[in-house]
Amino acid sequence: MKTGEIKLLIVDDEVAFANTLTQRLKIRNIEATPVYDGEQALSKLKESVFDVVLLDLKMPGMHGLDVLRQIKKIYPEIQVIILTAHGTDKDEEEARLFGSFDFLKKPADIDNLEQKIRKAYREKKNIERINGE
Numbered sequence: 001m002k003t004g005e006i007k008l009l010i011v012d013d014e015v016a017f018a019n020t021l022t023q024r025l026k027i028r029n030i031e032a033t034p035v036y037d038g039e040q041a042l043s044k045l046k047e048s049v050f051d052v053v054l055l056d057l058k059m060p061g062m063h064g065l066d067v068l069r070q071i072k073k074i075y076p077e078i079q080v081i082i083l084t085a086h087g088t089d090k091d092e093e094e095a096r097l098f099g100s101f102d103f104l105k106k107p108a109d110i111d112n113l114e115q116k117i118r119k120a121y122r123e124k125k126n127i128e129r130i131n132g133e
Contacts, residue, residue, distance in 0.1 A: 006121045007049060008032040011041040011067065012056040012083070021054075028114050038062030042070055050078060052101075052120045054113075057084040057091055065094055072099040077127045079120035083108055 008030050012018040018034035025032040033048070035041050037059050044050075053071060057064035068080050082095045085106040092103040101120045104113065 006030045006117060007051050008117060009041060009044060009050045009053045010034045011036075011038065011053060011059070011064070013037055013059040014056075024110055025114070025117070028110075030114070030117060038064065038067035038070075041067055042074075045071065045075060045078070051124045052117050053078055053080045054083050054117070055080055055100075057082060057095075058086045065091065065098065068095060068098045068100055077124055077131070077133075079124050081116055081120055083113070 006029075008025060010018050010022055010032055012021075012034070013036050015036055018036060022032040022034045033044065033050075035044050038061055041053065041055070045053075055064050055067060064082065064084065068082070071078055071080055076099070079101040080099070082092075082100050082103045083106060084091070084104075087103065087105060095103050101123060102116050104116065
């Protein structure tokens with residue numbers, strides 16, 4: 001894979017966490033961009049193309065499940081991975097119902113997280129191929 005081929009949007013209100021994760025993933029050749037709430041995420045998605053969104057659930061303003069619903073409605077091909085410290089089984093059930101690619105609990109192992117992101121990216125590329133994009 002070329003450097004920065006995967007375009008990842010990290011949505012998490014814990015600024016230090018989002019920024020650290022961005023740096024750690026860039027080292028692994030994933031082009032990550034952090035934003036810190038749901039409104040910023042939806043705004044950023046209008047400006048730039050992303051393959052995968054890493055999304056927290058509990059944030060000020062929009063809840064992560066509402067952000068997920070909006071993303072899947074407007075950009076159905078984008079793969080969304082929920083990464084949360086506060087997720088319940090009900091949250092996971094709803095997230096999958098709304099089309100999330102995966103549901104991970106914090107703290108997530110960076111190697112496992114990288115594998116999930118790469119798998120989600122391949123899924124998006126398969127959808128684009130099937131749709132002839």
